[in-house]
Amino acid sequence: MEIYDINCVKGFIRMCNDGWLQGWHERNGGNLTYRMTEDEVAACRPFFDETAREWVNMGVQAENLAGEYFITTGSGKYFRNVNPDPIHSIGIVEINASGDSWRTVWGLAEGAKPTSEFPSHFMNHSVRKTATSGANRVIYHCHATNVIALTYILPLTDRDFSRALWQSATECSVVFPEGVGVCPWMVPGGSDIAMATSEKMKLYQAAVWAQHGLFVSGPDYDTTFGLAHTIEKSAEIYVKVLSMGGGLIRQTIEDDNLRAIAQDFGVKLNEDFLH
Ligand code: 2HA
Numbered sequence: 001m002e003i004y005d006i007n008c009v010k011g012f013i014r015m016c017n018d019g020w021l022q023g024w025h026e027r028n029g030g031n032l033t034y035r036m037t038e039d040e041v042a043a044c045r046p047f048f049d050e051t052a053r054e055w056v057n058m059g060v061q062a063e064n065l066a067g068e069y070f071i072t073t074g075s076g077k078y079f080r081n082v083n084p085d086p087i088h089s090i091g092i093v094e095i096n097a098s099g100d101s102w103r104t105v106w107g108l109a110e111g112a113k114p115t116s117e118f119p120s121h122f123m124n125h126s127v128r129k130t131a132t133s134g135a136n137r138v139i140y141h142c143h144a145t146n147v148i149a150l151t152y153i154l155p156l157t158d159r160d161f162s163r164a165l166w167q168s169a170t171e172c173s174v175v176f177p178e179g180v181g182v183c184p185w186m187v188p189g190g191s192d193i194a195m196a197t198s199e200k201m202k203l204y205q206a207a208v209w210a211q212h213g214l215f216v217s218g219p220d221y222d223t224t225f226g227l228a229h230t231i232e233k234s235a236e237i238y239v240k241v242l243s244m245g246g247g248l249i250r251q252t253i254e255d256d257n258l259r260a261i262a263q264d265f266g267v268k269l270n271e272d273f274l275h
Pocket residue numbers: 028029030031076115116117141188189
């Protein structure tokens with residue numbers, strides 16, 4: 001029995017590798033965090049380091065995450081290396097009682113730190129935990145190629161991206177009926193992008209980072225990876241459509257079609273984005 005046999009750790013490593021295989025994680029691109037359940041912390045605790053490392057202040061604070069444990073990818077680490085070398089690539093951090101600092105309790109070997117986007121992940125875990133009454137546990141950031149490409153040609157509004165994605169694959173309006181948020185280009189890794197993204201994540205499960213990538217949330221690895229995969233697939237179709245037709249779109253999924261899907265699948269579409 002190793003820590004890698006525990007499902008939350010096994011699933012984390014698998015999701016990193018899945019993202020790598022999709023081509024969304026060149027070099028050290030992207031990051032993943034998972035908020036562990038109490039049972040998972042108890043199962044992993046026998047593998048924790050004998051002495052925990054120093055507390056590190058994050059520059060952001062969230063009371064509803066005090067005392068939580070997160071599995072996280074490491075800053076500057078490569079998704080490509082997570083599966084063959086997890087101990088250097090990922091780790092588990094504990095959050096202190098005031099919800100403003102972390103310390104490593106397992107992994108991130110030889111002085112590695114949690115992802116540079118940990119403040120963004122942390123603020124978004126806080127918002128999504130509240131928005132979903134505790135159901136949300138995963139935050140994932142990837143450099144999804146076609147989503148990024150669209151941020152060079154579509155207006156950077158929630159409405160334009162939500163409509164383009166809904167219209168480019170029939171499943172989209174069922175998978176993210178509230179739409180997606182869009183953040184303008186921002187410097188990565190800081191508290192500004194953390195705050196801007198968490199404003200979007202009060203309303204949406206996903207946010208697009210202009211000229212950078214995609215930021216998604218969900219209750220488990222399958223749903224969260226599936227959301228990123230669905231959004232990127234739809235963006236890929238839209239990119240192909242625009243590339244083939246010189247901008248001419250002869251037919252698409254019309255608003256009444258979207259309403260019909262919502263009706264049949266019992267989801268509430270964001271009416272603000274329909275005509
Ligand atoms: O981890 O993707 O946004 C590297 C990044 C920063």
